[in-house]
Amino acid sequence: MNTKITKTLEFEKIKQQIQAFAATDLGKEKIQQLHPETDAEKVAKLQDETEDGRKVLRLKGGIPMPRLKSIKSHLKRLEIGGTLNGKEIAEIGRVLTTTKEIIHFFQWFEDNEIEFFVLDEIIAKLVVLPEITRKIQDTVYEDGSILNDATSVLKGIRTGIKQGEQNIRTKLDDIIRGKKAAYLSDAIVTIRNDRYVIPVKLEYRNQFGGIVHDQSSTGQTLYIEPQAILELNNHLRELAAKEKAEIDRILYELSMEIEPFSHELYRNSEVLATLDFINAKARYAESLKGTRPIISAENHIAIWQARHPLIDQTEVVPNDLILGEEYQAIVITGPNTGGKTIMLKTLGIIQMMGQSGLQIPANENSQIGIFTEIFADIGDEQSIEQSLSTFSSHMTNIVSILNQIDDKSLLLLDELGSGTDPQEGASLAIAILDYIGGIGSYVMATTHYPELKAYGYNRPGTINASMEFNVDTLAPTYRLQIGVPGRSNAFDISKRLGLKTPIIDQARSFIDVDSQNLNEMIADLEQKRRVTEMESNRLKKQLEESDALLEDLKTANEKLELSKEKVIEEAKKEANKLVATAKEEAEFLLQEIREMQMNLGAKNAVKEHELIDLRKQFDKLHQEESLSKNKVLRKEKEKKQFKVGDEVITETYGQRGTLVEKTGNAEWVVQMGIMKMKLPESDLRIIKEEPQPQNRKRQMATIKSASSSHVSPQLDLRGQRYEEALAEVDQYLDAALLAGYPQVTIVHGKGTGALRKGVAEYLKRHPQVKSYEFAPMNAGGNGATIVTFKG
CATH class of the missing domain: 3.30.1370.110 (Ribosomal Protein S8; Chain: A, domain 1)
Incomplete structure (x- = not known):
């Protein structure tokens, strides 16, 4: 498609707006390369991408893409044996970590069985390189500096540098705080030529010995490296050289380790750029409240409530644009400043957006065609260029366009035939439209000439249109009226502005009868159109409310189904976890009992408290059933009357004990030997007989x-x-x-x-x-x- 149309319709501004939503350098490059496709399959695929992006945006807030630099040049240098610096390696590491994060992000969609048109195929191209990723993370910070722990050698060198700097500062601090402090211009330690120095007054330059590295602008202060720290500074420089050599070695080895994976890294970078590109298109569509257009194989255009994307969406006036099925040409007539030029640009830019894979600022079920070329001859009256335009320049452009058109072309012609004698201009406009119709191209043209109103009415495949004008407010409404030609409002406006009636009547007498009848016919059509439009708007509002309600119900149903499946799945997982835990605990307890039983009679006999504890743990695995309806147990429970000091036996453990205190409505602390346990009354039975004295003595003796x-x-x-x-x-x-x-x-x-x-x-x-x-x-x-x- 010709590049001139991109400038005329300001498609570059659209791309700039999309780039604001991109996060990666390569993603912005892809947006910059965006252009209308002329193959229907490519257009459909690009629209699939944007629709997938909208789905991710709707369900998860968009693809989480961080800021990424392009690594193309890094990989090319690796391929020719070059060594990367720390920052370049860090940028490669960022691509690798982002790859891992993106794969993890899309796992949620796979787990929830959410399908995409193309995203699944794109994500499958990503390759995770865990070893290289870990190596980079263990070597380089995100800013490209090398970690101290990258190698033991580097760590040792940097420890030496830190100690050396500390030794130098200690010595210099002794100087600036000692007896010779009066010889200094200022009690500070600074650096010149990568060596530590002190500021010494000119007249005392010989008090410290050493080397002069710099002087002040006045020449009264010398920056001297004292003799006392010469060797320390030399040692520090040696360590710095070793540090640089070790860093160079680390970067070289790491670069050689990365190089074999250049192909995978390049592919990952391209995939991430594509995902960023898709995400940016989706976010842009969301900002415009855009919709996916239907692609018409017959190039039938039906864009409902079309809005120009570069006009504030809260102020733009939407209009229906229909072209191709019943008529191939629309002739818009009427006065200036009514919005005719904006209609041309709106049709052209929306068609370009749709063929570029972008969603369009229009209502659902809007339809676009696939044109091999879009041509425009538009003179913007608000621009400087318009004041310089001439009939010859317009005609030169139109001649060039007519030499290139075919039946797959869309033409946008503004003020066709203007700039010359009205009669000749109207004749030329009619002849040009006839020629375009013979070729089979689609055209939307604007004109001032009243002769073209009759042309639009008489020619097959052509329809009149006009921009509505509110006579009461003397202002245009910017609403397109298809089927109604524009009429002159000069007399009505003049009358409302106070021009005397005799003057207006005389002016009307100069107009021929046919023109007056035409204006009266147009006025009648406008009246009938308003009545029809009011009824249409009422029905449309009801339909929109019904559609909105249906959409809300669909969305609610989808969320309910998704939520239900998720709850069921989580419940199953939790149940399986509980069963597994219970089984594991039971197996563990059984194993301990078996081991204890095997040791019975041996040196290490099983202890009573261990059996009690194990039995208690077994009981915890059992879920108590409700006994509220068991009348027999309820009556037995009512017979029990416990008090502190009662001797009891536990039903569960078969152990004797004494009631110490009551801790709840039906719970007691029971002393069993050296142990105390909290037990429910339902587990206790009072022992009426007195315990044998011999047993008590034996227990006390033990x-x-x-x-x-x-x-x-x-x-x-x-x-x-x-x-x-x-x-x-x-x-x-x-x-x-x-x-x-x-x-x-x-x-x-x-x-x-x-x-x-x-x-x-x-x-x-x-x-x-x-x-x-x-x-x-x-x-x-x-x-x-x-x-x-x-x-």
């Missing part, structure tokens, strides 16, 4: 024996095997509990951490352990654990 045995407040496990150590911890905690220790220390050492982790897991499950934590640093740190028992 406790006394345990208390009297010597137990150290610290257990040392270092050097023991894992299983042996945990068995000893088990015995030790029982002994410590019986000895009445409130707190003990278990020394397990640091080592690999396996024993420390095993002790922590055991303490976590022990019912009598209140808390545990690592010892203070002066008492072993994480090599020992302090255990606190419950009171």
Whole structure:
């Protein structure tokens, strides 16, 4: 398509507006290369891209594209064996991390089975390079500087530089604060020629020795590197040279590692640019409230409520533009400043946008054609060029256009035939329109000539149109009236402005009868059109309300379906997680019981509190059923009357105990030996018979024996095997509990951490352990654990 039309219709401004929504350099380049396509399949694909972008924008707020620089030149230098600098490598790293983030972002759409026209195919081209990505992240900051930990050598050099700078500053600080401070122009340390210096007064230049590196503008101050720090500065320069050499080596090696992946990086960069391009088109369409146009194979144009994209969308007057099916030519007549030129530009720019894959500023179901060329001869009366335009220049342009047109061309001709004698100009305009009609091109033309009103009425495939003018307000409404030719409003306007009636009547007498009848016919058509339009607007409003309601219902239904599926899926995942956890806990408890049963009768006998704890954990896996309707259990419960001091037996554990206190409406604290447990009344049964004295004495003797045995407040496990150590911890905690220790220390050492982790897991499950934590640093740190028992 000819480049002149791009300038005439200001398509470059459209591209500039789209570029404001782009984030990458390559994406902006793609926008700059945007142009109308003449192949229907290409146009459809470009429209598919924009529609996909609108879907992402609607569902997830758009594609999260960061600011990316073009890496084309970086990759080309790698291909010829060049070395990249830190900033260039960081920019490649940014492309790689963005690739990973974009793939992760689109995973949500795949998980929710949301389909696209082309985006799935585009995303599939991205390649993740985890090793190179990690290597770059471990070597280079985002600003391109090299990390201290990039290599151990670099870390050592930079540590030396830091220490060297500190030594130099220490010595210089001693000078500027010492006896010779009076010789200085200012008590500061500065840098000249990459070496640390001090400002010395000219007359005292020999007091410090060393080298003069600079002087002040007045010559009264010399910047001297004192003799005392010459060697330190030299050493610092040597370290700086080593640092540079090490950085160069790191960048060279990293560049060589990146080079084999140049093809993948280039493709990733192109894909990200395409995604940015699509995202920018979608955001631009959103800003215009644009819609996807229907592509007509027959080039039938029907753009509903078309709006010029470069006019403020809150002020622009929308108009229906229809061309091609019933008529190939529209002739717009009427006075200046009514908006005729804007109509030409609106049709042309919307057609260019649609063929470029952009959504158009118009209502849904608008239709465009595919034209191989769009030509325009438009003289903007508001521009300087218009005042310089002549009939010959206009005619030269039209001659050039007529030599290139075919049946796939769209012509936009402003003020056709103007600039010459009205009679000759009108005749030329009619002849040119006849020629265009014979070729089969589509045309929209504007004119002042009244002769073309009759032409539009008499010629097949041609229709009259005009821009509405409000006689009451003496202002144009900028609304296009298709089928109604423009009429002169000069007499009406003059009358409203106060021109005397006799003058107006005399002027009317100079107009021939045919012209007067034509104006009266147009006035009658306008009246009938207004009535029809009012009814049409009423019906259109009702239709729009119905469409809006239907769209809201569709959107709500989609969200409901999506939400329902998501809730069901999350519920299934949660249920599966709970089942898996319960099964895992049950297997773990069963395994522990089996191990305990195997050890029965052995040295390490199963302890009562372990069985109680395991049974309690099993019971937690069981979900209690509601017993509110069980009358028998309710009556049995009502018979129970508990009080502090009662001897009870627990139904679940089969253990005897004493009621200590009531903690709730149906819950008691029960003392069972050295343990206290909170149990519900439904699990307790009062023991009426008195316990045997012999049993109590035997129990007291056991406790006394345990208390009297010597137990150290610290257990040392270092050097023991894992299983042996945990068995000893088990015995030790029982002994410590019986000895009445409130707190003990278990020394397990640091080592690999396996024993420390095993002790922590055991303490976590022990019912009598209140808390545990690592010892203070002066008492072993994480090599020992302090255990606190419950009171």
